[in-house]
Amino acid sequence: MAAGPEGKLQLVQRHVRAFPDFPKKGILFRDICPILKSPAALTAVTDLFEEHVRSHQLQVDLIVACAGLDARGFLFGPLLAQRLGVGFVLVRKKGKLPGATVSVAYDLEYGSAEVEIQEDAVAPGQKVLIIDDLLATGERQQSGTELQQKVEQADIQGCMVVIELRDLKGADRLKPHNIFSLLQY
Template identity: 45%
Template sequence: MTPTAVPANNAGSTEQSDFLKSLVRTVPDFPKPGILFYDITTVLKDRKGFAALIDGLASHYINEDVDMVLGIEARGFIFGPALAYRLNAGFAPVRKPKKLPAEVIKVSYDLEYGSDSLEIHKDAVAPGQKVLIVDDLLATGGTMEATIKLVKQLGGEIAGLGFAVELDFLKGRARFPEYDVFSLLHYAE
């Protein structure tokens, strides 16, 4: 059965945003002192919250003819496949090193506290495919920037960058002026 198109309903509305924000748990001093962590697991465990998250993201991208949805480890794995299903697209994971079984390409990137790297299967994206990259949170944008490099190495075209939560005060969006960046929830601080 082919998934049906997602109606625009309340996607991105203040009502939807308020509802989803009411489900987000904030955890002070995680993963280190001074950080306020926005935990979406409480959204995911709520059936209406999870549906609103998927519907909100899907309604933004439903007319983009997305071929592949890439989910970034780890929370992008949770809603990426559901979103791919709603968009009638394939799904592929972007993982930390040595987690994928077949031949991969790899990119390293810098973090505030060091460096890390991500990998994707060499056959995950075909040249010319339109790719939507999703993750739970847009902070500084380093992880997303690394994932974009992987997609470009494989010859894919970026259809958009989707997030459940965006921390506006970290200005991660500014790294991606050439892409459609869409976030359901915005936090000013």
């Protein structure tokens, strides 16, 4: 395992593949599947997220993973929550959670979606950190922040992602929330 943060970051970067014209022409898809296949790379992602939270002394009660048409953010959230000793909450595609839910619709870089959270998932004032695999246009993460603030009145500590596609300016959409991304393209 790479010892320092720079070595860990290089390990993560080596495990991201680029696929041009997927899922449609003109999109360069950044694939994180090799990270998940490599125990060392997955540990490095979790380590880097944990180091960021601890070095910035973020107070966190819950990790919230946002997912629209896919659930890749779910793959990192529980690992980080376990490391930090905090809970984990799902934001899912509409119709996938039981019980009373609240939903928000949003646009994607190549489609649209609606996500929801269980009404009682986050208590008012709880400190949450939103985690996802990718920040592109920011629509998915913005829907998560809207759900947290509007319905649960949570205190959002920031958003963390493995990959940020800077040209799509997703971080601008999420202001004033702090964004931490491991890799930027």
